[in-house]
Every structure is written in structure tokens, then in C-alpha cells.
Amino acid sequence: MAAGCDIRILLLEGQGIDRTIDAYKMLDYITYCGDVNNATADSFYHADDAAGTIRNIAGDYLILPDMRGYATRGLDKSGLVDPQGAGRIVGSVQNDALQNITGDFDIRAGNPNIVVTNGVFNIVVGGGATLASADSVTPPNAQFDRVDFNASTSINPNPAKTDNAETRMKNIAVRYGIYY
Numbered sequence: 001m002a003a004g005c006d007i008r009i010l011l012l013e014g015q016g017i018d019r020t021i022d023a024y025k026m027l028d029y030i031t032y033c034g035d036v037n038n039a040t041a042d043s044f045y046h047a048d049d050a051a052g053t054i055r056n057i058a059g060d061y062l063i064l065p066d067m068r069g070y071a072t073r074g075l076d077k078s079g080l081v082d083p084q085g086a087g088r089i090v091g092s093v094q095n096d097a098l099q100n101i102t103g104d105f106d107i108r109a110g111n112p113n114i115v116v117t118n119g120v121f122n123i124v125v126g127g128g129a130t131l132a133s134a135d136s137v138t139p140p141n142a143q144f145d146r147v148d149f150n151a152s153t154s155i156n157p158n159p160a161k162t163d164n165a166e167t168r169m170k171n172i173a174v175r176y177g178i179y180y
Contacts, residue, residue, distance in 0.1 A: 009177040014043070014066030016050035027180055028062045033089055043091035064178070065091045 010017065010027075019028040033041035035057045043065030048054040052063035073094065076085030084094065103119020 009179050010064060011177045012065050012067040014052070014064065014068075016047060016052055016061035016063045018050075018060055019046070019062040020060050024062065027178065031090070031178075032062065033091065037089055041089060041091065042093045 008023070017024050017027075019025065031044045032046065033044045038045045038057045039055055043063055045052070045055060045063050046057050046059040047061045047063055048056045048059040050061050052061070070093070073082065075088060075090055076082040077088075079086040082088070082094075088094070103121045104117065105121045106116045108114040108116065
């Protein structure tokens with residue numbers, strides 16, 4: 001860094017910066033989402049107020065993204081890694097999602113009735129032992145206590161992790177800023 005240069009960092013916490021100030025003009029030029037996206041972009045749009053509530057392509061404020069609590073994902077305009085990437089812009093937010101976890105619970109009428117499970121459903125027999133996925137019991141010959149929903153046993157589309165209170169991407173807590 002050259003002598004006499006100030007280090008400037010803007011934390012990315014959803015605030016608006018006055019884009020008419022010389023120090024921010026280049027930042028506005030290279031990050032602005034564009035007039036077409038100004039009405040719907042999650043960040044890098046223009047507004048008349050620093051809170052970003054009055055969107056206006058000629059507004060004095062550039063609204064920065066709020067990175068607090070988000071995991072980052074590189075923009076994939078090709079859509080090869082992120083299937084929705086082709087329709088996204090820099091600073092856009094993608095809502096969280098839960099993997100499709102599947103299974104079958106089937107009571108087949110007959111004499112006797114047969115209970116069949118697979119995927120996330122498990123038959124729990126007397127004494128608490130769990131039968132392997134895709135096993136079956138035939139009451140009254142084999143008694144069972146209950147059928148559990150356990151996503152960790154899912155095999156379609158793949159085994160899931162169910163040892164926490166939330167579904168999330170692997171992430172690290174950081175404070176994001178723009179260095180300019």
C-alpha cells in the first residue's frame with residue numbers, strides 16, 4: 001500500500017452509503033445491480049434513504065448487502081454447480097432449503113396384516129430393538145411398539161444428518177467488509 005493511502009473498510013451490514021461522495025463513486029459503479037434489477041435486488045441497489053426502503057434508480061444511496069448470519073456461496077452464472085445460479089446476481093439471497101428425505105410406511109391388508117417400512121421409517125420392536133430399513137413385521141406373529149421417523153437412515157437420495165436443531169450449510173462466522 002502506498003504511503004499516505006487510507007485503509008477503508010465498509011462492513012456489510014445492510015446499510016446505505018451516500019454514493020454521491022467521491023470516495024464511494026467507484027464502488028457504486030462496480031457493484032450497482034443495474035436499473036433493471038433495482039426494484040427487486042437484495043443488495044447493491046439505489047435508494048432515496050440509507051435504510052433502503054425507498055428504491056429509486058437515481059437515489060443517493062447504494063444499499064450494501066447484510067452478510068450477518070449468512071453463509072456465502074460463489075456466484076455460478078453457468079448453473080453447473082448451483083442449479084439456480086444462472087438467474088442470480090451478485091448480492092442476491094438464496095433461501096435455505098431442506099434436502100428431500102424420503103421413505104415408505106406401508107400396512108398391507110391381509111390375514112395377517114403386514115407392516116413394511118423403508119427409507120426414513122424404522123420399525124421398533126419389543127424391547128426397543130430397531131429393525132433395519134426395508135424389513136417388515138407380520139402381526140400378530142411379531143409384535144412392534146412403534147414406527148419411528150429417522151432421517152439418518154434415509155438412503156434416497158442419500159443419508160441425512162439429523163443430529164442438530166437446524167438444517168444449514170457448513171459455515172464459519174466472519175464479519176464481511178469491502179476493502180477499497
